[in-house]
Every structure is written in structure tokens, then in C-alpha cells.
Amino acid sequence: MNEEYVLELKNIRKEFPGVVALKDVSIEVKKGEILGIVGENGAGKSTLIKTCSGAVVPTSGKIVVNGKEFTSMTPQLAKENGIAIIYQEFNNVKELSVAENLFLGDPIRKGILVDKKAMEKKAEEAFEQLNIKINPRAMMRDLTVGYQQMVEIAKAIQQDAKLIIMDEPSAPLTSSEVESLFNICDLLVSKGVSIIYISHRLEEIFELTDRVVVLRDGEHIKTMNTEDTNIDELIRLMVGRDLKETFPPREKCIEEDEIILELENVTGNGVHDISFKVRKGEVLGFGGLVGAGRTELAQMLFGAAKKTSGRIIFKGKEINPRTPSEAIDLGIALVPEDRKNHGVLLENSVKNNINMPIYKRYSTASVINSKFELENTKKFIKELLIKTPSHNQLVKNLSGGNQQKVVLAKWLAANSELIIFDEPTRGIDVGAKFEIYKLINELVKNGKTILLISSEMEELIGMSDRIIVLAEGRMTGELQKEEFNQDTILRMASNLNNVNNINNINKSKFSN
Amino acid sequence: MKSNAVVNKIKDKAIWVVLFLMFVIFAATTPRFLSASNLFTIARQVSIYGIASIGMTFVILLGDIDLSAGSVITFVNIVAAYLMVNSGYSMTAAVIVSLIAAILIGVLNGFLVSTIRIPAIIATFATQTIFAGLSYIICGGVPIYGFDERFKIIGQGYVGPVPIPVIIMICCFAIGSFILNKTYFGRFFYAVGGNAEAARLSGIKVESIKYLVYALAGLFSGLAGIVMLSRTNSAQPTAGLGYEFDVITCVVLGGVSVTGGIGKISNVVAGVLIIGILTNGMVLQNVSTYTQMVVKGIVLAAAVGFDSLQNRHRA
Numbered sequence A: 001m002n003e004e005y006v007l008e009l010k011n012i013r014k015e016f017p018g019v020v021a022l023k024d025v026s027i028e029v030k031k032g033e034i035l036g037i038v039g040e041n042g043a044g045k046s047t048l049i050k051t052c053s054g055a056v057v058p059t060s061g062k063i064v065v066n067g068k069e070f071t072s073m074t075p076q077l078a079k080e081n082g083i084a085i086i087y088q089e090f091n092n093v094k095e096l097s098v099a100e101n102l103f104l105g106d107p108i109r110k111g112i113l114v115d116k117k118a119m120e121k122k123a124e125e126a127f128e129q130l131n132i133k134i135n136p137r138a139m140m141r142d143l144t145v146g147y148q149q150m151v152e153i154a155k156a157i158q159q160d161a162k163l164i165i166m167d168e169p170s171a172p173l174t175s176s177e178v179e180s181l182f183n184i185c186d187l188l189v190s191k192g193v194s195i196i197y198i199s200h201r202l203e204e205i206f207e208l209t210d211r212v213v214v215l216r217d218g219e220h221i222k223t224m225n226t227e228d229t230n231i232d233e234l235i236r237l238m239v240g241r242d243l244k245e246t247f248p249p250r251e252k253c254i255e256e257d258e259i260i261l262e263l264e265n266v267t268g269n270g271v272h273d274i275s276f277k278v279r280k281g282e283v284l285g286f287g288g289l290v291g292a293g294r295t296e297l298a299q300m301l302f303g304a305a306k307k308t309s310g311r312i313i314f315k316g317k318e319i320n321p322r323t324p325s326e327a328i329d330l331g332i333a334l335v336p337e338d339r340k341n342h343g344v345l346l347e348n349s350v351k352n353n354i355n356m357p358i359y360k361r362y363s364t365a366s367v368i369n370s371k372f373e374l375e376n377t378k379k380f381i382k383e384l385l386i387k388t389p390s391h392n393q394l395v396k397n398l399s400g401g402n403q404q405k406v407v408l409a410k411w412l413a414a415n416s417e418l419i420i421f422d423e424p425t426r427g428i429d430v431g432a433k434f435e436i437y438k439l440i441n442e443l444v445k446n447g448k449t450i451l452l453i454s455s456e457m458e459e460l461i462g463m464s465d466r467i468i469v470l471a472e473g474r475m476t477g478e479l480q481k482e483e484f485n486q487d488t489i490l491r492m493a494s495n496l497n498n499v500n501n502i503n504n505i506n507k508s509k510f511s512n
Numbered sequence B: 001m002k003s004n005a006v007v008n009k010i011k012d013k014a015i016w017v018v019l020f021l022m023f024v025i026f027a028a029t030t031p032r033f034l035s036a037s038n039l040f041t042i043a044r045q046v047s048i049y050g051i052a053s054i055g056m057t058f059v060i061l062l063g064d065i066d067l068s069a070g071s072v073i074t075f076v077n078i079v080a081a082y083l084m085v086n087s088g089y090s091m092t093a094a095v096i097v098s099l100i101a102a103i104l105i106g107v108l109n110g111f112l113v114s115t116i117r118i119p120a121i122i123a124t125f126a127t128q129t130i131f132a133g134l135s136y137i138i139c140g141g142v143p144i145y146g147f148d149e150r151f152k153i154i155g156q157g158y159v160g161p162v163p164i165p166v167i168i169m170i171c172c173f174a175i176g177s178f179i180l181n182k183t184y185f186g187r188f189f190y191a192v193g194g195n196a197e198a199a200r201l202s203g204i205k206v207e208s209i210k211y212l213v214y215a216l217a218g219l220f221s222g223l224a225g226i227v228m229l230s231r232t233n234s235a236q237p238t239a240g241l242g243y244e245f246d247v248i249t250c251v252v253l254g255g256v257s258v259t260g261g262i263g264k265i266s267n268v269v270a271g272v273l274i275i276g277i278l279t280n281g282m283v284l285q286n287v288s289t290y291t292q293m294v295v296k297g298i299v300l301a302a303a304v305g306f307d308s309l310q311n312r313h314r315a
Helices: A045-053 A075-080 A098-102 A116-129 A145-158 A175-190 A202-208 A231-239 A294-301 A324-330 A339-343 A350-358 A370-383 A400-413 A430-445 A457-463 A486-493 A499-511 B002-029 B036-061 B069-085 B091-115 B120-139 B149-156 B164-182 B184-194 B196-201 B206-232 B243-253 B265-284 B289-314
Strands: A005-016 A019-030 A034-038 A060-065 A068-070 A083-086 A163-167 A194-198 A211-216 A219-225 A255-268 A271-280 A283-288 A309-314 A317-319 A332-335 A418-422 A449-453 A466-471 A474-480
Touching: A005 A045, A019 A034, A019 A045, A019 A194, A019 A211, A034 A045, A034 A202, A045 A060, A045 A075, A045 A083, A045 A163, A045 A194, A075 A083, A083 A145, A098 A116, A098 A145, A116 A145, A145 A175, A175 A194, A175 A202, A194 A202, A202 A231, A211 A231, A219 A231, A231 A486, A255 A294, A271 A294, A271 A309, A271 A449, A271 A466, A271 A474, A283 A294, A283 A457, A283 A486, A294 A332, A294 A418, A294 A449, A324 A332, A332 A400, A339 A400, A339 B196, A350 A370, A350 A400, A350 B184, A370 A400, A400 A430, A430 A449, A430 A457, A449 A457, A457 A486, A466 A486, A474 A486, B002 B265, B036 B069, B036 B164, B036 B184, B036 B206, B036 B243, B036 B265, B069 B091, B069 B120, B069 B206, B069 B243, B091 B120, B091 B206, B149 B164, B149 B206, B164 B184, B164 B206, B164 B265, B184 B196, B184 B206, B196 B206, B243 B265, B243 B289, B265 B289
Parallel strands: A019 A219, A034 A194, A034 A211, A083 A163, A163 A194, A283 A449, A283 A466, A332 A418, A418 A449
Antiparallel strands: A005 A019, A005 A060, A060 A068, A211 A219, A255 A271, A255 A309, A309 A317, A466 A474
């Protein structure tokens, strides 16, 4: 037992079917420190903190809280032992007052009645402690995101939390709100509370944390004193892997002088001022962190969300698809990120799924041409090597890789020319992944154009002809094939691409 | 995998086993039950539920519910009767106009559910009340009667030994099955009910499909209303009162999942027959109306409960 630590995670291992999400990770949090955790998408940060909250039960390892040993937590246990988590999605009830939210689930009572006065008074005291001004009688829904977050923090303190874990707390905040958040963090630390701070924004790590943990692919890479390291080293540690996966070779399919899609200052749905050109037969990769706006951009191109300004030019004509059905008729297809909920119709057959977008096209007086339907289905099952016992099999009974092929078959059947892949290989096993890559190659060979959104660095670099990087809804860089480099991409994705920026951060660190 | 398919097949046919058992039990315990005339009586009795159940099947396939079915039946009764008796419309014209009215009520439901986005249970509850009220206003609360003799044929006529309502019902079931299995929009009903967002991202115009489904539901309820009017030969302002309950029971009993996306017309036929036989058998055994209500309520709860349990296994 070590007096110095409020939390120790010892050799935490978490295996999900087919993947090891955490490989014997050990970290310690000292009393009154701010510990940063950094890592790429999928490095295991969220899984790690979920083991502390009880949302994930580790396969093996120990969790030591204030010297007490646990093999797993429950939300109740975590609370009793002074661990609080501030998620990105707040656990509040919008229609209740701030004070009522502060005591949600455990209100101050007078007999069977709720003692509003006492709660409001207590809430006021709690906010005073944190140096924040919130009216306890205000309705939660009337508060800005920043204030809602502060209420969450106050709630943690109210429940006597000794360790507060913040998962991407600054993501939804404005810069002045981030500043107040930092002030509160400093205040908490001065009261002896410890904080685990997870952020994609590396500059915040340098501004705020005492020590920093780097995770990569579920492994603990290094724990360092923040002042002994710098951004370059952090990035190197975060991405420092060899590109070991191999990708199927692709002949050059790009037709240099045929621009198939052009975006001019497209804005809307959370992204700003996006401009780029794609040539026919090109695989244009989109890199960025989760929430950078890549999916949102895809939704606009596919008519699933509205753009507010800018122009989309497809095959030489300006288009403005308002529904997916319009986009599909134009020849644009989307293979969505959430395959089970958005990509396939689980309760429908392979046959129905493949033909769904085109039933109308080959129906006469609304009656489906069943012969064509069947031939079409068989053709694509054969072409894409979809493993299914029959075309009548319900899609929910297929494996992830085969479900993805069904989605693809649907768009090939619809004769799409531009196919947007949003995280096409998420949750798909290695063998099926390789097949999907081969299919992408096959597609460009047949004159299709691909937009590939991927958070897997290897996939992005291995499959793209060119990469555009987005951060916080804006384009932060564009890389040609010969410029591909993990460090550069991550730098752009963290919006740290220019030297000035980094200098500023270092300066602000010194002035602290 | 194989055994799973077999189990699914048995589950799929379970409703027919229930129907068969119920048939055997009533046949063994109730003397008059098996007579040819009683069997046709059952068929004629269920024809109104049967016709309305097709529209309801579509609505429930979407994962919605149509509580206005009974009121549509009443409204069509009153409107058709009023036009024939008070406005001097020909039989054909009255039928056509009242069916158009029924379709428009469906379109209104579609508007409320799809465009305004009121939950179906509330939207159709509102139209149920509105058109029940309008029916009373039109007829002034008193029955309308005195139609052309030929009008009786629809509800009371026979082709050989087969009652015409039964023939209409069989045709409607055939049309319903055709829509679901052969037309492209029928496929869309399953897609939208199974997962509206995935359907939208597959290029289906979810809003339009909802309009279509509610309009069809209005049409089938309207047809049921015409058959009823012809059979009773008098339009009552309470004609369709509570019919939606029996229709929903038939459909759910027929294995159409209340969460949407799953169901077949052929099994709904079995659901309709079960309710028909159950009602007829209970009447022959002199079970009181009140007890019948209790039994039907239990049947509905059991059918939905079975569906929900299945959903839990699916999840």
C-alpha cells in the first residue's frame, strides 16, 4: 500500500471477443495531481477509465483506491470510494433545477418531502467553493454547456470525490469556458483532489497536467513528468508504431484531368469552409480525431444533412442533395460508420438489403421484377464473395465483414460512382478487412471514386492516394502520397501543424 | 444454424397450431360449432375485422398503431348512408365518395404522424375522437336507413354457399399479401419499420411511405365500413366503436411485431380466424359478453407478451 497514491491501476487487462483493448496497463494517480492521458483514437483511454467507473469489468488486474484493493468496480463502489467521472455527455435532467440536479438521486429531505431550500443553500455553498456563479434555482436546460459541466464538477465535489476523471472535458467548450475549467481544476488540486485529464488537445496537457501517460494500441507506453517532455516527443510516442499491416497493391487508376467532385467553401452541419477536388478513380482519405467533422461532411454530401453555404460540384454540375434518395440517384453512396444501425437492415434479408435503393428503378407499375431481383442478388453475392447460406438469410445472422459487403453490394447495384466509406473496417476481423481493401481497389479500378474516412492511421496511409486532415470542423492540411507521415497527420489532426502554434504553447507554459 | 432455422420455422407456424387446437377443442365441446352454416357464419363475422386488419398490419409493420380504425368504419357508415338517403347519391357514387373520405382520414393521420411528428398513438387517438364526433354531428345521433335493395348484396349476398363479405375479405388478403411481397413499396414498409434511419440512408423516403401506409389503412378500414353498412342495412353512430381493439388483437396475434419490421399477412389470417372462432365458440357456449371482453384482453396481452419475450431473445 502506498500512501502517496489515490488510485493505482495494476496490470489492467481487458479482452473483448477478438481484440485485446488493454494490455496489462498500470498507472498511478498521486494525491493532488493532474494526470493527463493521451493516445490516438482507439488507444484504450476510454476503456481504461471505464474500468475505474465500473462500466467495464477488467479481464484481469487490480484497482487500488486509497489502499483498498478491488478486482472490478461498480458505479456504486466508485462513488463510495470517491471516484467521479465527468463524461462528455452529461448525466443531468434538463427539466430540473441546478440544485435538484446537484442532489439527483439523493435529495435532502424533510420527512418524505424534498427540502428545496436546504438544497439550494448547499448548492450555493458548493459553487462558492469552486468560485463559480450559478443560480441554484436556474433550470438545467437554460445553462450553457460550460456551466452544465461545472454543475457536474460541483456534484462530484458534493459527493466528496477525491479523484475526478474528465474525459475530453474541453471538447464542447468555448475558449473562455476552457479557461474557467482550468481555473477550477487548479482550485480542486489545491484542495487535495486529484484529476485524470483526458484530451486530444495536446496544448492543454502541457498547460494543465503534472504528469502524462501515453497509451497506444491498448498498451501503456510511458509515464512522464510533463515538464520533462515536449509535443514532439508526445506525438512520437503516440504514433510510434511500425506500419506492419500490409495493404493489397493498387495500380494507378486516377484519371488526372477528370475532376469528379469539387467542394467550394462548403459550410454547415458543424464543418466550416471545406474546399477540395477529387479526381476520378482516386481514393481520398480523411484523417482527423473523432468528432473532427468528417462524418458530418459525409452526411452533407449524401444529403443526410443540410449545408448552409458553399458549392458542391459533382461531375461538372452543381448539386444540392436534400435527401439521401436524391444523392443516390445522382450516384453518390455512403457506407456509414454505424453499420448495424445505419448501414444494413438487420431484420431484412440479404436480397432485400441489396435491392432496397433500386427496387423502384426496376419495378413496373410498382410491381417488382422478381427475376431481376434474384439475378441481381446472386450476381453481387458472387462478385463480392458474400458468405451467406442463401439470399433469404437475414442480414443480422451474417458476420460484420459480410454485412459490410452487403452494404457495398447495395451501392454497387445502385450504380454509384462516388462511394464514401466512413470507418469501413471498424469491428471487422483482419481477414475481412483485407477483403474490403481489395474491394476498394477493385472499385477504383472500375472507375469509381472513393472518399475514405478512417481513424486508423495505418489504414488511412495504406489505402489513400491523398489525405485531407480535419480538426474541429476545419481543414487543417492536405498531404500527397509522398508526404504521408503519422507524425504530420496527428499534428494536423490536433491542429498543431504550424511552428508558431507550438511556440505559443511553450511560451504560455513558461509564463504559468 | 440448421436447428435454428427449424426452430424459426416452427415459431413461424405456431399460430396455425394454436388455431388448429382451438378449432378441435370447440368442435369437440360445442355441438353446433362444426356445422357448415356455423363455419360460414364465423367467416362472415370475421370478414369486417379481416378487411380492416390488412391496413392495421401495414401500420403496425411501421412500428406505429392506428387507433382511428373504428372511427373510420363508423364515419364511412354514416357518410355513405347519408349520401344515399339524404343526398340522393347513387350507390356507387356514395361508396366511392365515402372511401375517398376514409383515405383522406388516413392521409390526415399520415400528416400528423409523419410531418408534424406526433406519436402515432396520440395522433390516431385524436382522429378517432374527431371522426366519432363528426359522425354524430352528421347523423344527429340517430341511425340512417332505407337504402337501395341492391346495396344489401355486398354484405348479405352469397356466391353459391360463400358469403360475399368473405370473398371480399379473401380478395383483400390477396391484395395485402401482394403489396407486401410483390411491390417495391411493400418492401419499404418492412425497411422503415425495421430501422427508419437505415431505410432513409438507403434512399427510402420515409415520410412518404408513412403517408402511404396510413392512407391504405384508411382505405381498408373504409372498405370494412362499407361491408358492415351493407350487412346491418342501417348506419349507426356507434357502428365501429371499439373495432380497432379487435383489429389490433388480430394483427398482433398474427405475429406482427409491435416494434415494427416483422410480420406476414398469412399469419394475420390465422390471427383473424382465432379471434373469430374464439368469439363464436364463446357465444355458442353462452359465455357472457363481459367475460368475452376479459378473455380477449388476456389474449391481446399474451400475444404482445410473446412478441416482447421474443424481442428480448433477439436483443
